[in-house]
Amino acid sequence: MKLSPKQLAQAFCNETQEKIEDVLVILNSIYINKQLMNSFLASPQISLKEKEEALTKLNLKKDMVNFLLVLVQNKMINKLDQIIYQIKKINEQKNNVAKFDVISSVLLNDNELSEIIEKLAKATGKTIILANIIDESIMGGIIIKSEDTLMDLSLKNKLNKLKADFIRS
Template sequence: MIDQFEQSVRVPNVLEDPSLKAIAQVYAEGYLNSDGEPSGDERVEEFWSFLTDVLDAYPAMERKLVSPLVSVEDKQAILDRTVMPYASKVFGNFLKVAAAHERLDLIRVIYDVCAEVNQKRAGRVPVIVRSASAISDEKLEQIRQQLAQLLSADPVINVEIEPSLLGGLVIQVGDTVYDSSLRNRLAQLKSQLRQRYVHEIQSGRDRFSYPEGS
């Protein structure tokens, strides 16, 4: 009965409760700031390995770790058996603290924040480049250099292929979007033509409404 209920438990969404990201920020910075080895990049890599090699590979284990029906003691026992023998001291302590405070349900949100904070500290800026087709290495390097000058930082580029863009590029840096796609230009042209059409109709109405000599 418990196993059936656990399958319905889902990880909280920060879009539903933005305060969850603030909590995740505390844990992410605590993990990155704690004393000892490994380095920041290595800590993020170990965190990612835990998500992909452990939780993704064993979804039943993740359901138990995030379930409010499983006690803190049982969650820590699961970690002791499966993770602690292989984890670094820093990451193992982080997981045990998160389990003790019943925050393992935020583990994926914490990772996202952790990776973002680590990149900022290293002077790297995540950038999403959307294109209608594959981008050559030469073109991608040109984009990287231009962004490096614009941002005064090292851009970490992730390319996403979106055929619906038709042509051109959409570059997203944080909440800022630079849209030079053909789809966007066509939409702008359509909007300009619509405004021009409406203006001409309105001008015609004004002429008919106020005939000369009246």
């Protein structure tokens, strides 16, 4: 039975003694080094023992080496980017953090961003990480997006609703 990246991430986070932030730094550096990923860890010509020796020489902790070897053995090393993403999500949940994008037609000032952060923190009960994305096509207002939330408070959306109401009547 193949495990999903989410299940693998959860299992690793449950077993590791390392801080998840440190794990993410290491996994990201391995993932970014595509040569290590593609030509070495994913290569069937290189024995598992050789891969273990090479990973150990990188001064990785034993649980990290074991985790990467499990991925190699189960032909899941190519899913490392998805596993890293899931570990980040687990870390955000553990630290009670929520990430949001605020899309606006102009760059919002610090006071506006602080007000949005304050309202989102109050609504979610979480620490908020906010990214301000500029999209001139929304004309005005803002769109607040997270992985599972969308609040479209843009002028473009309001005009589209007015247009739809006008057409219906």
